[in-house]
Amino acid sequence: MSKSLISIRDFSKEEILHVLEAAKGFEQDRSRKILDGKVVGSLFFEPSTRTRLSFETAVNRLGARVIGFSDASNTSVSKGETLKDTIKMVSNYVDLIVMRHPLEGSSRYASEVSPVPVVNAGDGANQHPSQTLLDLYTIMQTQGRLDGLTINMVGDLKYGRTTHSLLQAMSHFNPTFIFTSPEELKMPSEYKDFLDRKGIRYIETDSLEEHLNNCDILYMTRVQQERFTDPMEYEKVKDVYRLSASMLGGVKPNMKILHPLPRVGEIDQDVDDTPYAYYFKQAENGLYVRMAIISYLLEYDTNR
Amino acid sequence: MTRTDKELLIVSALENGTVLDHIPAEHVFRALDILGLKGIESQITIGINLNSKLHGKKGIIKIADKFFEDEELNKLALLAPYATVNIIRDFKVVEKKKLQIPSEIEGIARCANPKCITNHQPIKTRFKTVPKGNSISLLCHWCEKMTDIKGIY
Ligand SMILES: [Zn+2]
Numbered sequence: 001m002s003k004s005l006i007s008i009r010d011f012s013k014e015e016i017l018h019v020l021e022a023a024k025g026f027e028q029d030r031s032r033k034i035l036d037g038k039v040v041g042s043l044f045f046e047p048s049t050r051t052r053l054s055f056e057t058a059v060n061r062l063g064a065r066v067i068g069f070s071d072a073s074n075t076s077v078s079k080g081e082t083l084k085d086t087i088k089m090v091s092n093y094v095d096l097i098v099m100r101h102p103l104e105g106s107s108r109y110a111s112e113v114s115p116v117p118v119v120n121a122g123d124g125a126n127q128h129p130s131q132t133l134l135d136l137y138t139i140m141q142t143q144g145r146l147d148g149l150t151i152n153m154v155g156d157l158k159y160g161r162t163t164h165s166l167l168q169a170m171s172h173f174n175p176t177f178i179f180t181s182p183e184e185l186k187m188p189s190e191y192k193d194f195l196d197r198k199g200i201r202y203i204e205t206d207s208l209e210e211h212l213n214n215c216d217i218l219y220m221t222r223v224q225q226e227r228f229t230d231p232m233e234y235e236k237v238k239d240v241y242r243l244s245a246s247m248l249g250g251v252k253p254n255m256k257i258l259h260p261l262p263r264v265g266e267i268d269q270d271v272d273d274t275p276y277a278y279y280f281k282q283a284e285n286g287l288y289v290r291m292a293i294i295s296y297l298l299e300y301d302t303n304r
Numbered sequence: 305m306t307r308t309d310k311e312l313l314i315v316s317a318l319e320n321g322t323v324l325d326h327i328p329a330e331h332v333f334r335a336l337d338i339l340g341l342k343g344i345e346s347q348i349t350i351g352i353n354l355n356s357k358l359h360g361k362k363g364i365i366k367i368a369d370k371f372f373e374d375e376e377l378n379k380l381a382l383l384a385p386y387a388t389v390n391i392i393r394d395f396k397v398v399e400k401k402k403l404q405i406p407s408e409i410e411g412i413a414r415c416a417n418p419k420c421i422t423n424h425q426p427i428k429t430r431f432k433t434v435p436k437g438n439s440i441s442l443l444c445h446w447c448e449k450m451t452d453i454k455g456i457y
Contacts, residue, residue: 007448082425105421105446124419126447190450 003297004111004118008129008165013172015296020137022292023285026061030288033063034295041094042068043086044121045077045101050261051121054283055098055130058290067094084113091116096298117297125161125227131260132165134289138282139170139217142256146170152178152211154241155221155266157187159228162260163221167191177202178211182237185223208241213250218243218276220259220266244268248276258282321346321368323390323397324380329353331383332363338379338412339372346370359386374404379412381405382433382440382453405433405440413442413451420447 005011011019026032040059044052052070059066068090069075077086083106090097091114099107100121107120107127122128140146151170153163157179167177167187177195179187179202186204195202205211212218220243228234242265243257259267259279271277327335329352336342336350347368356362377389381403391399411428422429422444431442431451442451 083421084425084427101421102419103421103424104417104419104449105444108446108448109421109425109427123421124447126449 002115002117004107004114004120005129005293005297006108006111006118006120006123007127008132008169010129011133016133016136016169016172019133019289019292019296020140022296023133023137023288026288026291027285030291031061033061035059035062035064035298038062038064038095038298039093040064040066040068040294041090041097041099042066042070043090043097043099043101044068044070045072045099045106047071048100048122050283051100051128051130054286055119055121055290058287058294059098061287062291062295064095064294068098083110087114087118096294098294119293119297125159127165128161129165130286130290130293131162132169133293134282134286135162135166135219135258135260136169137289138256138258138278138285141281141285142278143216143254146173148174149216150176150178150214151217151219152180152215153187153219153221154180154208154243156185156223156227156237157181157221158185159224160221163187163219164191166219167195171195171198171200175200178215179204180206180208180211180241182206182240184233184237208243209247212247213252216252216255218251218255218257220257220263220279222259222262222264222266239265241266242268243271245270245274248274251276317395318349318366318368318392319395321366321370321392322372323392324365324367324377324384325362325388325390326356326359326386327363327365327380327384328359329361329363332365335363335365335380335383338383339376341365341367344370374401375406378404378406379409382409382413382442385439408432408445409442413453415444415447415449416451417444417447417449420444420449422446 042056047070056066087110096117097114098119098121099110101123104124104126107118107123111118120127120129143149157163223238225234255276256278257276261279261283332350332352349366351364353361380387387403389401390397410430415422415429421427430445434441434443
């Protein structure tokens with residue numbers, strides 16, 4: 001079976017560092033057509049323009065070609081074809097599959113029926129490991145290191161998969177976490193148990209101001225309506241944090257604000273012009289990291 | 305006669321067969337199901353709400369002339385983590401063992417996550433068993449969500 005990237009746990013610390021290093025190379029030289037002649041399947045069973053464009057640009061810049069679909073509604077999938085049959089068929093044609101699917105576990109399953117590598121570009125609320133790797137890359141880029149940093153995660157820590165995966169990935173690097181969330185959206189106990197077992201420190205608070213001045217990374221997230229089954233619960237918490245430039249007077253000089261984007265109301269426009277805003281550069285980094293992931297899985301020596 | 309032997313005789317004596325003891329009283333019927341004992345020919349005696357020193361009300365199942373593979377019995381471990389298995393030959397307990405919780409289970413429980421792929425496509429469920437207090441939870445191999453064993457029976 002070929003190596004796939006379904007969950008950030010599929011990559012060891014060494015593999016993570018290897019991919020980040022390769023991404024640096026792609027940032028310095030963004031058109032290296034090392035995958036000339038390859039074909040990548042881009043299977044978006046649910047639309048996600050932002051993620052799809054980033055992946056497909058990565059493929060193109062590597063010199064490979066893309067086939068696929070951006071929405072399953074016009075395909076045989078909508079006629080009831082099983083995921084297994086779709087993957088079996090497409091994997092006959094391509095060298096690697098990038099897939100996004102609304103059901104959780106779909107990408108893991110695809111990777112077990114596919115003879116070619118699968119990159120998970122999001123399976124429901126479960127995993128989105130390329131987002132995690134681009135977050136790590138951005139943290140490394142802004143701080144010059146990954147070890148011993150204080151990361152303040154803000155917003156929906158209960159349903160937010162980006163924070164869960166980032167927590168798992170950062171656990172290799174001796175971090176301190178601050179979890180800022182309303183009571184209803186606290187970090188689930190399974191992740192706190194995981195940190196306890198690894199001896200990693202964390203503080204929980206519901207106040208954004210309280211630990212703003214102590215952190216190296218402020219990782220803001222939005223509260224996603226679609227994760228809530230109870231609309232009342234959503235209304236109660238949706239606007240609970242709103243970061244503005246006036247709140248940043250006492251922050252550490254190296255502090256950077258990240259956000260997986262798109263934002264809704266959690267970061268004011270006036271923050272964009274401060275030296276702490278880094279979320280647009282973070283989104284751009286996704287391209288280099290995805291180039292590195294794809295070429296790593298296709299076993300190309302990008303350090304050559 | 306030892307104490308254990310006497311206890312096993314409370315329901316009725318068994319010449320040859322298997323006695324499953326310390327099954328939580330409320331799970332006795334479900335246990336029959338999991339072991340595929342509905343509709344077999346062997347004589348089955350069950351006792352429910354017997355007093356158990358350690359775990360409240362217990363149940364006991366005696367199956368005459370039937371011996372199981374460990375793998376079959378271990379399917380019960382989720383439901384009855386403290387169950388003991390007594391192999392009876394010629395009215396005597398010749399072997400006594402505890403159930404082992406398998407590290408992975410396939411095709412038994414359903415995933416509690418409604419958005420899990422296994423609840424929408426013809427895919428066998430698969431879980432890792434994870435200790436949780438004095439019970440265990442199931443970690444779905446596919447969607448990576450926990451299913452509480454209380455929810456699956
Ligand atoms: Zn599942």
